Amino acid sequence: MRNMTDEPVTEFNWRSLKTLLPYLLEHKVRVALALSCLILAKVASVGMPFVLKSVVDTLDSQSDITVALASVPVALIIAYGLIRLVNVLLGEIRDTLFGRVTERAMRRVGLNVFKHIHNLELDFHLNRQTGGLSRDMERGVSGISFLMRFMVFNIVPILLEILFVVVIFFVNYGIKFALITLAAIVTYIFFTAYATEWRTKFIRAANAADNSSNTRAIDSLMNYETVKYFNNEDYEAKRYDEDLADWEKARRSNRLTLFALNSGQAFIVATAMTSMLLLAGQGVVEKTMTLGDFVLINAFMMQLFMPLNFLGFVYREIKGSLANIERMFELLQRPAKITDTPNAKALNVSAGSISFEKIAFGYDQQRTVLKNVSFEVKAGQKVAVVGSSGSGKSTLVKLLFRFYDPNSGRVLIDGQDIKHVTQHSLRQIIGIVPQDTVLFNDTIFENIRYGNPSASDEQVWAAINHAHLSNFIESLPDRHETKVGERGLKLSGGEKQRVAIARTLLKNPPILVFDEATSSLDSGSEQAILKALKDIAKGHTSLVIAHRLSTVVDADQIVVLEQGEVVEVGTHQVLLGQQGRYAELWRMQNEQQGNSDD
Known part of the structure; x- marks a missing residue:
């Protein structure tokens, strides 16, 4: 896997947005209606300052305030109030319409990630850190809510409103007003983008520290008994505090950089507002502009910089959200190593026979676990696999369930290669009692x-x-x-x-697998369970991985593995008569049993 911190952020962001697009387009009608409400709201918001200008100019044209108040067209004031009301209502309708789109996208993405994690190979789950993985999913799904709502319904409309205002200033008040506004906007956007990119590494560092501390806490709590056995509460607390210290440091850096960003944005906004109002005030003094124009420009600047300031917030939060969902999307795009082949069919079980044909397998290239292993479990038979620890017994079970694929050779059920059938149908016909039951x-x-x-x-x-x-x-x-x-x-x-x-x-299921199924039972319970299993196993194919040889003396066949190779095959009596590895294991276990009885 690539180191995510080395990946260009912009490239990944676009890929993330592209991945989100299908979830957005599932509700095209709702999105279209929400966009319509948004456009109407923006038109209304641009019209409000003009109504306000007309009211102020009417008031300013009268020397007598009583006459002025009486002469103000009531329709203008009512229109101003209605436009404000419609603007708010359209925004609420937009949010209501798009709320379902956002919630459904969060649900679908969360479900897809959950299902994809279950589809990933056993190797991934053996190496995962559950606490960090859980946090990545939680932050990723929450980040989608922000992205879906604000990316689509704020950034583009805000830029549209900025364009409207710049054009209005240029047409009505000249190039100076337009240039100051445009320069302030461009400076603001570039500063926000640069500073936010700079801050992203601190957000990632805070997330990594948060994952580490959460993983440490969950791992320690899940192993509560082990911590107590070894009296290591203080040791665990110290390690947890070290992770929390890293998190504290990353959060402090994140907070300080946010202060720098907000201060820079505030300076740009204050400079632009002051310059525009000075020009407008000079125009009123020189009689080239009315008091209504001064109010209109002030209203437009307030109306412009409020969403512009919000644009900065949205951009920062979007970058933060993308940093949050970065790991989740990489996880979603991680290919599973064990997949169904194209056009894989359901496994058709008629009898339930199992064949291991020339199986070679290793968890890595340095260590081979199984070497040219071949044996058959005929339909309805009970076949036991025995051997010393590390001989590869339990690995056969993992290959049968197709948690791994053999490096060479085949596993067949009723003559069908399990690589060419669906994993669901394969695991549906096999039942297992594992050695470690969770x-x-x-x-x-x-x-x-x-x-x-x-x-x-x-x-x-x-x-x-x-x-x-x-x-x-x-x-x-x-x-x-x-x-x-x-x-x-x-x-x-x-x-x-x-x-x-x-x-x-x-x-x-028609096939039963017992991986050291009675290893934790006392002798009395073991015999009772063995009798029950013997009764249930009638008519089923049974593969038994056994450490206690006494539990498999009735097996139809016993396969003896040693260092990943089949060294003996036969019934209990036949293998004892051969005086080979099985007889040696039998003798050792009987001696151990005798010593324990003493």
Whole structure:
């Protein structure tokens, strides 16, 4: 990935705006109506100073104030009030019409980013920083609200209004007024653009520090028990404070640069206003201009510099918002490494056989995990893969689920290469009880229903009974409504795995995968679960990754992996008779069991 701070900001901004355009154009009618309201409002705002000039000139032409007040055309004053009212109402109607466009865009972009993150490969998620990623998404979606509303409905109309005013000054009052106005506007815009570009790096630095501190806090809190085990509360607080110190420094720099920007803008505006009013005042004294002209110019300058000042604010905020959504859009544009092939079809499962053909795989080029691995799990069979730690057992599961693609070789289900079927259909027909079960911070009942969100309560209870969870659930104060805590921390390892087993049973797929599924269970629970799994596995194809060899003695085939290679294949009795690697592992585990019994 490129370092984003090295990327030209302008280039990326245009790409970001281009990405947002389709979301804006989804509501063409609403956008058109909102633009119409905006144009009418701008026409009305340009007309107000002329009405005000007519009122003032009428008052100024009378020497007697009583006569002057009586002679002021009531229609002019009413017209001035109506124009102001219409201007405000049109702005409110515009905002109401465009509000739905903005909110829908935020929703759609947020959803697309969420779905895209889920589509990214496992490698991305193993290396991500959850806290920083969450903050990028939050700031990015919020930044879209500002961009969608102010970029389209403020910058272009403000520039249009500036053009109107400059032309009016040139036609009615001469080139001096027009040049001063134009020079002030150009200076203001260039100064704002330059200073804002200068400030962007401080905004990025503040965001990076904010991400770092947020990631640090979430990581520490998610590992609360580990912090307590090692008595490292002060160490965690110190590291968190170091990140907060970086954030404080970046925010201070950001604030000081904002002060410099605002001061420069204020100086330009004050200079232009003073110059224009001096010229207008001189014109009134010399009788070349009326008092109404003086009021008109003052009104136009106020009306001009209010949106011009707002233009500076909008430009600053847009640059800040673009800096905020920069990471989110880069994330959205990050291609997934594991994708469906063009015209990929749904996996058609008739029997459920699995074949690993000459599989070679490594997580990086320096380390090969699997070397020319071949074996078959026939339909309805239970095949176990055993071996020492690091032999590549769990990697086979990741390849079967297509979290990774093999460097060479194929994985087939019922003769279909899983690279050429949709990932959704592939994972739909496989159920897994992983070694490390992570649960959602919800009730134990809803965590089990996650295996099949459309399942009825009766079906969930049936899965609970088959997983031998009923007694445990009945013993809880809130029974099945008990919250399991973040990542299931309120449950023991064995309880979490039984929840995972019930969840997989509820899914009821034709292929079952058990990755050390009973490793956290005591002997009594293990035997009960194994019996239940044996009953459920009838008619299913089962792939078992096992550490405890005692759990797979009934397997139809046992595949022994050693340093990424298949060294033995056979039944439990056959492998014991060969006196090879399996027999050695069996003997070692029996000795360990005997020692633990002593």
